[in-house]
Amino acid sequence: MSENVDTTLAPKKIRPPSGRVSRLFESKWLGWVALAIAVAAPFVNATPYALNIMTTAAIFVLLASGLNIVVGYCGLLDLGYIAFMAVGAYTSGIVAKAFDLPLLFTIPVVLVMTVLAGLIIGAPTLRLRSDYLAIVTLGFGEITRITANNLAITGGPSGIFGIPGILKIGDFDFQQPAVFYYVTILVVAGFVLAAARLGKSRLGRAWRFVREDEDAAEAMGIHTYKVKLLAYTFGAIWGGFGGVLFAGHLSAVAPTSFVFLQSALVLMAVVLGGMGNMRGVVIGALVISLLPELLRDLAEYRYLAFGVLLIVVMLFRPQGFWPARGYEPERKPAEEREAVAVAGEQR
Amino acid sequence: MSAVLEVKNLHIAFGGVKAVDGLSFDVHAKQIVAVIGPNGAGKTSAFNCITGFYKPTAGEVLLKGAAITGKRPADIAAAGVSRTFQNLRLFPDLTVLDNVRAGMHLYGGQNWADAIFHTPRFKRSEAAYTEEAHRWLDFVGYTGPRGVPIRNLAYGQQKQVEIARALARKSDLLLLDEPAAGLNYSEKQRLLELCHRIRNLGTAIVLIEHDMGLVMEVSERIVVMNFGREIAEGTPAEVKANPAVIEAYLGRDEDGEVQSHGDA
Amino acid sequence: MQLIWDGLFVGSFYALIALGYSMVYGIIKLLNFAHGDLYMLGAFIGFAVLSSLGGIPASLSIGALLVVLLLSMLLTGTAGVLIERFAYRPLRGAPRLAVLITAVGVSFSLEYGISAIAGPNPRSFPIRLEGEVFNLIGARVSLPQIVLMIIAGLLMIGLNGYIQNTSTGRAMRSIALDRNASLLMGINVNAVITRTFFIGSALAGAAGVMAGAYYGKIDFLMGFIIGLKAFTAAVIGGIGNIKGAMLGGLVLGFVEAFGAQWFGGQWRDVFAFAVLILFLTLRPTGILGERVTERV
Known part of the structure; x- marks a missing residue:
């Protein structure tokens, strides 16, 4: 987005993208490199354990990119995001089991259900002020979990198990760990790209306008309520697909997977990575989901560390480690020189 | 009337x-x-x-x-109807161009599916947005940098951008x-x-x-x-x-x- | 009758915690997510104090409880002050989102900090209030319930008197109305905010100790649901409004008791949150809150 920014124009307070590391980070190729690493990983280590962790991490990335639409782009704090994943996972699990369908064919139902969930949760709450919204979404998250815990159709506390695989063509079962891993990577990459592109479109701008100043956005003819509801709906869809992958990966769904802790972890990935910046969020999600695996000995302290980290980041780097940088190319060289001259005058 | x-x-x-x-x-x-x-x-x-x-x-x-x-x-x-505010109400962390693009929200020209699949329609409309934003900035006589966040620009420049944004609403x-x-x-x-x-x-x-x-x-x-x-x-x-x-x-x-x- | 009594009892707990929520919100417009965890912290401090004291004869339990109560109120209050000083104060004037996320971080740190120190499994509280159960106009009432309610009631009355009659209380009310004007009038805003956090946290701590003594079990996540409930109570009564918080706590207690009766106990929490969402959508200012026209 901002490779060729003339750094001399950048105001002092906002650090211009300079230095080798950040330039690498801003590079267009980063996404391809990440994908290549993801594709190559099983060739390095293809134990079931490693595949399991990598698949889980990829699903986590999908969730974080969905929450980033809601929190990062639109500035709506959703503390019950995992509920959308629950809706997706339960819907696909129940439908697949009831009709003995591969999970792939449950996607239309999942789409309908998650969009519905997004609208049901969003419609009454999005008129509220941001802090009320946060706590109401928290309440909704809990409601979803408790409901799943108490209904017969969701299998109560023990949940649903024995969910059919995603797809089987002849003898080729997509459910094999390695194949499933690649399917997951493909889906996740697609969704992350889609979310990033949405962020750079008219709708994505509208989200940012709402985040920055709702009144001003409204004065420009942006129907803030509709725009927020759209952010919510997109977030819900992303979460729902995360749920389908989750159900396929574990072939079981239980209420304990959807506690507040999970919502909080996804939020941390978004916040630490850099709200609104898809690249940062992906890296944040990988760090949050993979770090505990590397630091097994410190398992007791990891959530404490996450909590403290969250505070520290908000205090010292509120935009996250890799904030979305507000730069874009200037117009033409001629204009640019003129602009430099003016900027120079003012200094 | x-x-x-x-x-x-x-x-x-x-x-x-x-x-x-x-x-x-x-x-x-x-x-x-x-x-x-x-x-x-x-x-x-x-x-x-x-x-x-x-x-x-x-x-x-x-x-x-x-x-x-x-x-x-x-x-x-x-x-x-379009307006400016008594105390600047810009979008401080967004670029000058993006601020002006806010005024063009109602032009439409693309939907979310266009954005996700980067259709030709999307590229055309984005190019038109940018073009138009430059045009309005020129119109108000704005000569400062345009690709940087607006937060740190001089007050007078911010006021110009706010008017450009309101004008872009046409x-x-x-x-x-x-x-x-x-x-x-x-x-x-x-x-x-x-x-x-x-x-x-x-x-x-x-x-x-x-x-x-x-x-x-x-x-x-x-x-x-x-x-x-x-x-x-x-x-x-x-x-x-x-x-x-x-x-x-x-x-x-x-x-x-x-x-x-x-x-x- | 039994339902009313149960509602009243649970409601007084909610009210005690809702007070802290409401006071803090009234003064700096901050939703302190960690407030429920201060309740948990209070319970654990009480636990630690009691354990370190060693065996106490059961007959002294109410007296001992009072001492422990005061001690953990003091400590929890101090914890609240420290949290405000180091996590919230630097962010005053920052975007609301940043502050909210910080509050989530504080909540997380408290929960898992305690979990790391005291272990993730529930602990049983060293003293357990036991007393005769007797009938009072058709409801089964136990002695500890009455004692705890009296303590809760006294704390609330004391707080109300403090806010209405002392200069600090006046300062709190004036800051709630207009912080900058209060600053200009020579009120030490920071000192008052510190005191507010102290009182609010101390009340939550008191509730924590009482809950520990009554239910006999504490764990590091006990503050999560109750924090949500207390917020619900604060909203029902009108957030920022002290009397509203008390009223809201009682109302929520009743609503829950009746809801659990009709729909079954497992739906109790769902019912409470549904009430919260209903209130926020239909009457966000609560029962006692006044209408505020938001100015552009």
């Missing part, structure tokens, strides 16, 4: 305070109307009623003959809330000239302003408010000579000669 904007007997009260108490005025196409009055006279409240940020307690606002009273701000903006009516506040002399001269050029686009302007020199020079008609009421309306010359206006600005004479608070 060639009036772009008709405000009829507008009232708004906050608790017991009547911020706007029976305001009526018309704005015709290509007209520049100034609303003046001492601080707290209800000028900005009137703006907020017209643009839908406050719901008027009574009265009517018509845009090109159609009632827009009490609609939500986005709908009023879509109907053809509305029939532009409300400017104290556009000259905080500007130096030469910037004010440029603003004056800009107002005329905007008018030549076919856009009517209503502005709230404290700088009397500017008001007298730029506006064709002036509405004077005090304590939520309209105390005078007319051409600059008429208003200047109106005793009620002089009273409102300078206070009443000791002998109580100027008594009537009403019409002009």
